[in-house]
Amino acid sequence: MCGITASIALPRRKVDEHTAITHTNGINGANGINGINSTNGINGTNGINGINGTNGINGHAVGHTTEVLTTQLQASIDTINHRGPDESGIWISPDASIGLGHCRLAINDLSPSGTQPLTSDYGQNESTTEVLTTQLQASIDTINHRGPDESGIWISPDASIGLGHCRLAINDLSPSGTQPLTSDDGQIHAVVNGEIYDHDRLRDVCTTEHGYKFNGESDSELVVALYKIHGAPAFFEHLRGEFAFVLHDNREASKRVIAGRDRFGIKPLVWTVVGGRLLMAAEAKAFRPMGWEPEWDVGAIVDSGWMMDERTLFKGVRKLLPGHWMEVSEEQGIKTRKYWDAEYEDKTRVETRTIDEMVLGVRERLVESIRLRLRADVPVGVYLSGGIDSSAVAGIVTQLAKEKHVKIGNQAASTRVACFSVRFPAESGYDESSVAERTAEWLGVEVIKKDVDEASLARDFADTAYHCEHHHFDLNCVAKFALSTLPRDHGVKVVLTGEGADEHFSGYPYFTPDFLREPELFAARQRLRAA
Known part of the structure; x- marks a missing residue:
């Protein structure tokens, strides 16, 4: 992050x-x-x-x-x-x-300080490098919790573009992984949040087939390289991972700013306009040093638009949606476009695969996905709740390490996998820590627990809301916030989780009636009855 x-x-x-x-x-x-x-x-x-x-x-x-x-x-x-x-x-x-x-008719403040035109507290020229540097550094400092290892700023010569980045170093811990990033020809600059998977193979392709010269070993540098090679939106086809980025192309034939977000929106990216400048950041609070003042978007709160569409809780602040990219150019202004959406098989098509074939297909994809995510220059752990999803992730990590000798981040394959779990009071009815313990014992992994009770949920509630920048219908996110302190305290920067499994495999109870209510299936049932 x-x-x-x-x-x-x-x-x-x-x-x-x-x-x-x-x-x-x-x-x-x-x-x-x-x-x-x-x-x-x-x-x-x-x-x-x-x-x-x-x-x-x-x-x-x-x-x-x-x-x-x-x-x-x-x-x-x-x-x-x-x-x-x-x-x-x-x-x-x-x-x-x-x-x-x-021309003034003085009513309030008869002193010279009331003279107009008015100037903001940014100074006479908000586009000066000095002012923009100060703004961006203050903005980055506001969200320093996302990347405490180091920070950097790049500003275009005319101060029309400013990029800021605070880094949580995962791949390439050396100074060559510092951001903002610059292309090998010095014409493209970018800040990237997230991780690009399969980056060793992609790096080799960019180097051997296209002659791109990388500055370091950071996976984030692939965003710049692939954009230079393929352009937008074609380069999104080659980006696999969780990411949000802002990129400035200064080449005369393609001068523009590009911003993009991964297919599922794992990494956040919000934007607003203040004083004729487009502001973009991982969190809305980063806008405040650049002149933005928060105001509730009551409509988005009432109709849940903050969760269902591009709006947020704050008026005038919008999300760049998952699977979308933004282009800012002199010719077209701001344009947002979709580059990806989930595709599903035609429901009327007869399934010819056997159950075993489908199970094997899921397993192959899941194992490959986990293998790619174990590539890191820091330790990698697992969130283990005892449920099927997180247990499957922990089991596959263990198998890859023991049987395939895959390193767990920067640790040897023989290293005992570190798992992290929440323990609720037994009387709460929500505690699954005993299941997690049995799973950990069977797999031979280490499980480290975080005790969460009513008092700790109340204590962490405000901090959770501050970091999430939205409310939630239950306290699950507060418990997850508490859990996130465990890996940090034990020197683990990367964790694998089972998040998203319920959405993929209809794990929530309300999916069943939604499935049964689909009009296509209803019509099919009617035709069968008529036959």
Whole structure:
């Protein structure tokens, strides 16, 4: 688990419908200036103050010079001086693409500190490297719990793009695994959270068949390499793993920003727009140092949209959905697209495989999946609850180590597998630790338990909500939060779990009625009865 943040200056020419949604305050300013938030005199709505803005992009060429634009704005303000006779002011962006003018009727704060145009506490030029560096470092520090090993920042020469990363080192613990990453030609930069599986084979393909020169041994570097080789969205076909990333392509023929999220959304990536900049991060709290203030999205809370669609609990903050990617370019603005979705066999097709063949197919895929996830330069453990899913994972890890001599992370195959489990009070009716103990004894693995009771659930509740950034219908996530402290305390950075098994194999009781209610099956039953 790592943390990533990004601050991206949005193109002024193109704004996607998503961007319009995320702007909540004063979006349409005078004369096409976006992102002005004011209650006084916008478009003459309250008649107290006068505000006038000029967008140099759509103006005459002469308006791009600071001197001419200053003259134009002052004359414009003088024309409506009756709206604010007390004082006037002008602000021009460094490249003269934006100009703001204001004439003031002083009502609150009669001192010079109330003079407009207003400037945020980021400074006169929010795009300066110094300010952006400070913002990104504060943003990364906010989510440092995701990657406490080291952090890094990259900012484009014009400060239009900033990438930040805090690292939990799993593969390639050397400085060559430090992020942000840079391509072998120096034109592509990226921050990656997660892990790319089967990276040894993919690295060999990139090197021998395409001549790519890697900087180090980090699996994350494959995101940059595969993008350079295949482009987007084609490179997603080669990415297998759990990941979220932001990538900047500075090549003239394909200049853009790409963001992507893995197929099941294991790694988080949220985004919002603040002050004309697209902000992206692993957690919404990372936006606060960059000017974002949280506000509840009541609609998303009431209709469960925070869980079912791209919305979150926070107004204006959206998830990049699983299996989706985002492209930001001067030509198209912000665009999100789907690159993958689950595919299912036609239900009317007669199944020809035997039960044994299907069981063997599942086993082969599960064993291969676990084998790939054991590749790490740090110790790997297992969450063991005693259920079928986690017991199967622990059993396969043990078998791979004993029979195939597969290393358990950076530990020898002969190392005893470390398993971690929660122990609830016996009277709670939820304790499965005895089952986990029997499983561990039979497999010959070590099991380390974390005692969780009502008092510890209450103590950990707030911290769990802080890290998850959403509520839950039960306290399972709080217990999982408590369990996560065990591997850390025992020097284990990676754990394998049985998460997702119930979804794949209909383990929850409500799946059965859903299955039986499917209209296709109902129609099939009707046809059989008619026959």
